[in-house]
Amino acid sequence: MTEHNEIILAIETSCDETAAAVVQGGTELLSNVVATQMDIHQKFGGVVPEVASRHHIEQMTAVLEQAMDEADVTFDDIDAVAVTQGPGLVGALLVGVNAAKAVAYAHDLPLIGVHHIAGHIYANRLQQPFEFPLLSLVVSGGHTELIYMNEHGDYQLIGETRDDAAGEAYDKVAKALELPYPGGPQIDQLAQSGEDTYQFPRSYLEEGSYDFSFSGLKTAVINKLHQKRQKNEPIDRENVAASFQASVIDVLVNKTYQAALEHNVKQLIVAGGVSANQSLRARLQEKFEGSGIELYIPPLYLCTDNAAMIGAAASIQYHQGDFAGLDLNANPGLMME
């Protein structure tokens, strides 16, 4: 086996998916197993960290075994073990981190601690090669970030949310509309048959900033709903959803486009759970068409949390010799360097 097609066993347990995958050479998916807890947390209206942790510990080794079986590999084939180190829910991360350490120790394999967002970005590399410089828009329940990359493994944060993540705003507005958890896909669905009649504010912040802010918008929507309910006026949920979504997407798309132009990037990569959003996909495609910048959005199964993306990101660290010791810990607030 050459140095360049290393096989990595990867683990991801940062939130409510217990996931393991086997990835070869950072680009080839040999297996990708995700045990989701979605329906378990649905009844609580959101992810309950202790419940998530309890499910992770019950699923972990079975998911690992399935990933190895589906990839048709044994530990003799594996060159390294990678795991999401953070950010995420600490109790959830700990299950994956300690599983990864034990497997690495048992088979004397190098251990790689991966940043969850690096994983989301590198999910795209399982689909097509990166061309630098590139810009990545990461949108999920916990993140709204613009990350500029000059080369592999080099992450420069050029913009981030100052309050709520985009996905978080979706969930809160969905709750106010009494939609079941998770709210994002529900709002996207409703918005398809509504119109932007409410004209909620678009928060662009100060000139030249690539930061985001969604809490003002969220409050505007919730206040509007409250007013309507008090006055006993009918609420057109489709239009509320469409108006809210239009505001979020306008800001996301315009800021991302500006940043991409200013930084002269060759590619725009979209990552994270919210990149499953149909309207966001359509608007980005529209905006970047003819711009000379290649737009990549991963297929749905690579947008949401999975371990394949962790294995893809870990491949870069593997070749850089960026390994962790057995004292690797979960870091719920891990920063990107």
Add this chain to the structure above:
Amino acid sequence: MNVLAIDTSNQPMSVAVLKEGILAAELTINMKRNHSIQVMPAVDYVMNQADLKPKDLQLIAIAEGPGSYTGLRIGMSSAKSLAWSLDIPIVALSSLKVLAAQVTDQHKLIAPFFDARRGNVYAGLYERTNTGIETIQFDRNVEMTDWLKTLKEMNRDVIITSSTSHQFTDEIYDTLGKNVRLIDSVLQYPKASMLAYLAMSEEPISVHALAPQYHRMVEAESKWLEKRQKER
């Protein structure tokens, strides 16, 4: 038999390895440390001291709880992943039973407990007989006042042991009087070597199905159940 045992149920962390059934190395730390950082380096340390490689192991023993939820999962995730990836059997034992087994007195009730906050404890009842340590009452989460009443009603000599700090000493003597003895502090910390010894005579359990014994439902779940029952 070469056995690796791990206990991270509470503040004390203990890791031990038996080589051909005999204690080779043990490491116990009773400081407020992060088990997640410490446990695998500790495993590596005792294994090196025992001149054993992971593939030399034949059994993993894990303290399954009760205890701190996070602590239990750190140990359990490490132990399950070791056993699964080395393809060797795993045995899970009550963390309280391990504590009880360190008391050598025979034919007396042994009542280990861990503080579970707000007047509650995780407690179980054991007895050492000629054949070993037997479970008299299963582990549970209970109010200490009620637990002490239960012990008093048994009207027997009882030895109480706990590896967690607690404020129950006066209450224990007030309720149980001359029938009770609190264990010497030298015996009150869990030793993974004891866990390893006990594990050798237990039936292994399927590794995938193994989960910590929390003895307490998650609050969100009990609230949800309550709400559902009211709606019916």
